Amino acid sequence: xxxINYSExxxxxxxxSEDRTLQRALEHWQPNYLQWWQDMGPEGSQNFDVYLxxxxxxxxxxxxxxxxxxMPDYRWGIFLNPGDADRxxxxxxxxxxxxxxxxxxxxxxNLRRIIVTQGDTEPASVEQQRHLGLTAPSQYDLxxxxxxxxxxxxxxxxxxxxxxxxxxxxxxxEAEALLERNSxxxxxxxxxxxxxxxxxxxxxxxxxxxxxxxxxKFQLCALAExxxxxxxxTTKFMLTEEAHHMFVGESGVGRVITRTCQxxxxxxxxxxxxxxxxxxxxxxxxxxxxxxxxxxxxxLFGADQSSNAAIFYSSGLKGRYEEGKRSDDHKLKGQTYKxxxxxxxxxVEKEVPMLNALNEVLRDDYIKDSMAGVERWNKLIEKAxxxxxxxxxxxxxxxxxGTLAGxxxxxxxxxxxxxxxxxxxDEWLPTAEDRAFVASLMGRVVEPGKFANWIAPPVMGxxxxxxxFEYVRFx
Numbered sequence: 001x002x003x004i005n006y007s008e009x010x011x012x013x014x015x016x017s018e019d020r021t022l023q024r025a026l027e028h029w030q031p032n033y034l035q036w037w038q039d040m041g042p043e044g045s046q047n048f049d050v051y052l053x054x055x056x057x058x059x060x061x062x063x064x065x066x067x068x069x070x071m072p073d074y075r076w077g078i079f080l081n082p083g084d085a086d087r088x089x090x091x092x093x094x095x096x097x098x099x100x101x102x103x104x105x106x107x108x109x110n111l112r113r114i115i116v117t118q119g120d121t122e123p124a125s126v127e128q129q130r131h132l133g134l135t136a137p138s139q140y141d142l143x144x145x146x147x148x149x150x151x152x153x154x155x156x157x158x159x160x161x162x163x164x165x166x167x168x169x170x171x172x173x174e175a176e177a178l179l180e181r182n183s184x185x186x187x188x189x190x191x192x193x194x195x196x197x198x199x200x201x202x203x204x205x206x207x208x209x210x211x212x213x214x215x216x217k218f219q220l221c222a223l224a225e226x227x228x229x230x231x232x233x234t235t236k237f238m239l240t241e242e243a244h245h246m247f248v249g250e251s252g253v254g255r256v257i258t259r260t261c262q263x264x265x266x267x268x269x270x271x272x273x274x275x276x277x278x279x280x281x282x283x284x285x286x287x288x289x290x291x292x293x294x295x296x297x298x299x300l301f302g303a304d305q306s307s308n309a310a311i312f313y314s315s316g317l318k319g320r321y322e323e324g325k326r327s328d329d330h331k332l333k334g335q336t337y338k339x340x341x342x343x344x345x346x347x348v349e350k351e352v353p354m355l356n357a358l359n360e361v362l363r364d365d366y367i368k369d370s371m372a373g374v375e376r377w378n379k380l381i382e383k384a385x386x387x388x389x390x391x392x393x394x395x396x397x398x399x400x401x402g403t404l405a406g407x408x409x410x411x412x413x414x415x416x417x418x419x420x421x422x423x424x425x426d427e428w429l430p431t432a433e434d435r436a437f438v439a440s441l442m443g444r445v446v447e448p449g450k451f452a453n454w455i456a457p458p459v460m461g462x463x464x465x466x467x468x469f470e471y472v473r474f475x
Contacts, residue, residue, distance in 0.1 A: 003056070003057050004077060004079055006056075006075060006077075009027055009030070010026055010076075010077055010078065011076075011078070012077050012079070013058060013078070013080065014080055014161070022165055025164050026078075026160070029160060029164070029172075029176070032176070032179055033076070033153075033160075033179065034072070037126075037153060038072065040127050040182065041071075041126055041130060041149060041153070042071065042133045042145070042146060043130050043133060044134060045133055045146065046071060046072055047070070047071075047474070047475025048070070048146075048473065048474055048475060049068040049069065049070055049472070050069060050070075050142075050146045050147075050471070050472050050473075051066060051067070051068050051143055051462065051463075051465070051471045051472070052066070052068075052074065052143075052147055052150060053065065053147065053463070054067070054069065055079055055154075055237075058079050058080070058082065058240075060240065063240060066462070066463045068473060070475075071150075076154050076157050077157065078157055078158065078161040079154075080230065080234050081234075081236040081237045082233075087099040087229060089316050090225070090319075090323065090324060090330060091225065091316065091331070092227070092314045092315060092319075092331065093315065093316070093331070094227055094316045095316075095331065097227075099227055100227050100228050100229060100316075101229055101230070103166050103228060106315075107228075107316075107317060110308075110311065110315070110317055111228055111231070111317055112163070112170060112171065114231075114312070114318060115159050115163060115174075115231065116159070116163070116174050116177075116178070116191075118219065118235075119155075119156055119158075119159030119160065119163070119178050120178060120191045120195070121191075121195050121216065122153070122155040122159065123152065123153070123156050123178060123179065124190040124192075124195035124196075125148075125152050125183075125195065126149050127182055127184075128183050128184075128195065128197065128198065128199040128208070129145065129148070129149060129199050129208075131200075132199065132201075132205055133145060133146070134444060135443065135444055136202070136444055136445065136446065137202055137442075137445055137451055137455045138445050138446075138451045138452065138455075138457070139448050139471045139472050140451075140457075140458060140461065140462070140467060141202070141252070141455075142446065142471065142472050143462065143471035143472055144244075144248045144252075144462070145205070145248075146472075147244060148209060148245050148248055151241045151245070152245075154241065155238050155241070155242075156178065158234045158235075158237075158238055159178075160178065161234070162230060162231060162234060163175045183195055183196055184196045184197075184198065192300060193296075193400070194215075194297060194299065197296060200439060201435070201438045201439050201441075201442050202442060202455075203253075203281060203289055204293070205249075206248070206249050206252030206253045206256065207249065207253065207289050207290060207292075207293035208249065208293060209246060209248045209252065210246060210253055210293075210370075211294050211297040211370060212293065212296075213246050214246055214297070214370060214373075215297050215300045215366060216242055216245070217239065217242050217246065217369075218321055218362055218369075219362075220239050220242060221235075221322065222318050222320060222362060223235040224319075225318070225319025225323040225324075226317055226319065227315075227316030227317065228316075228317065251458060253286070254376070254377055254380055255456040255457070256281055256286065256454065256455050256456075257283070257286065257377055257380050257390075258380055259280055259453075259454060259455050259456040260280045260281055260282065260283060260286070260454075261380065261384035262384070263278050263280045264386060265385070265386070270283070270386075270388065272284055272285065279441060279453045279454060280453065280454050281437075281441070281454055283381075284427075285434050285438070286390065287390055287391075288427075288428065288429055288430045289430055289438075290374070290390060290392070291393045291397065291411060291429055292398070292429050294370065294392050295393060295397055295398035296398075297366075298366065298367065298395060298399070299400055299401040301359045301360075301362050302401065303359060303402035304339040304340065304357065304359060304360045304363075304402040304404070305356045305357060305359075305360075305402070306356060306358070306359050307356060309355070309356065309357075309358040309359045310355035310356050310358065312358075313332070313358050314331075314355065320365075321362055322365075332354045332355050333355070335354040335355075336351040336353060336354055336357075337352060337354040337357040337360060338350065338352075339357055339403070340395070340404060341403055342403070342404070342407050345415050346415060347396055359402075363395070371392050374391065374392055377390055378390055391411075393411035393428075394410070394413030396409040397410065397411050397428075398428075398429065408420075410424070410428070411428055441453075441454045446472070446474070448468045448469065448471070449466075449468025
């Protein structure tokens with residue numbers, strides 16, 4: 001069923017009204033969610049009418065409609081891609097068997113852990129971004145922030161539905177806990193470290209939505225292969241929404257770069273001090289932000305060697321990115337993959353069993369995808385006639401997980417001493433001064449069609465609306 005029923009208290013396309021126990025449980029969770037949104041969602045947005053897209057179907061041809069919605073009245077719901085009755089498991093030890101419609105007992109704990117970890121990232125990013133509306137560089141950007149936020153909230157609903165429907169009391173308790181942890185909380189933080197970092201300014205937000213939401217894309221693509229069919233169908237629809245979040249990041253950073261290049265050409269200088277004095281963000285600062293967000297995000301893929309990754313794959317819980325397009329045997333027994341190690345103060349490659357290196361396989365797929373977007377940013381600099389180029393740092397740079405945790409490596413991939421790291425780290429990662437400067441630019445601009453000085457307008461508006469459309473009506 002692709003249409004979504006909005007007449008119910010919880011919009012859905014899963015025939016929720018036919019399962020009264022589940023419906024009651026989710027209706028009991030709903031007020032706690034709305035209270036969390038009020039307490040931890042976008043600050044000061046309670047009376048705003050925002051031009052948002054809302055899912056009305058899961059048909060890729062016409063799945064969303066746009067219109068002004070009061071922020072707290074957004075209808076969060078439960079949407080799964082249509083099922084395929086003949087779907088087979090296509091990797092791992094159960095390859096060729098029918099996909100599971102329920103949770104096999106022996107995989108229950110691992111599946112619950114996967115769903116909880118994914119679910120925990122969704123409200124975390126809303127919490128990280130909750131103050132950004134107060135410093136939006138335009139109405140267009142404010143609207144995009146709110147669109148990202150409501151969809152992260154929707155993705156939380158997607159995971160909570162699975163927990164409630166398939167995991168009994170354990171699932172209900174985990175669903176409650178998803179609203180009790182808070183990003184950066186000293187006593188009850190979010191599960192993954194990147195989701196406890198602050199997102200204090202819009203350059204951080206754009207980098208986060210480019211790099212960290214891209215991690216979301218790769219994790220969701222791996223889960224969309226799952227033998228557990230409801231998880232695969234849920235994550236496939238989440239990916240439809242996730243694409244906009246990465247667009248916000250890529251186009252946002254691109255517009256910052258475009259504006260900086262304009263001013264570099266006007267002033268005929270690449271001197272960071274002169275560019276900062278002119279109120280734009282110099283390219284070396286953009287590079288340092290890039291280095292930070294990229295390195296924090298590639299840690300999210302986990303340790304380079306992981307027995308859990310091997311178990312998740314062999315048991316059919318989580319596949320590889322685009323599993324169906326790969327030409328191997330989809331079981332991977334006896335196959336190897338190269339990971340990095342440090343020997344004698346040098347980075348070296350070593351072969352390890354591929355099943356144990358599946359986090360690294362996914363990380364490498366992600367890196368390739370990330371680099372493509374950075375090249376698109378470089379095209380903007382090239383088009384402005386400037387020689388500067390941005391680049392992603394070496395994957396061993398600034399790592400805190402796995403074999404490379406704590407090894408000091410330059411952005412070029414050279415192992416360096418503690419003293420050299422300390423001498424150069426301010427060239428490589430954002431300094432307190434960088435962050436203070438970027439924060440100083442964050443003044444709120446809310447007149448339709450007007451933009452802060454440090455960012456260029458977009459090429460076109462949302463849903464074919466003009467750039468100066470009234471995206472947000474302030475109550």
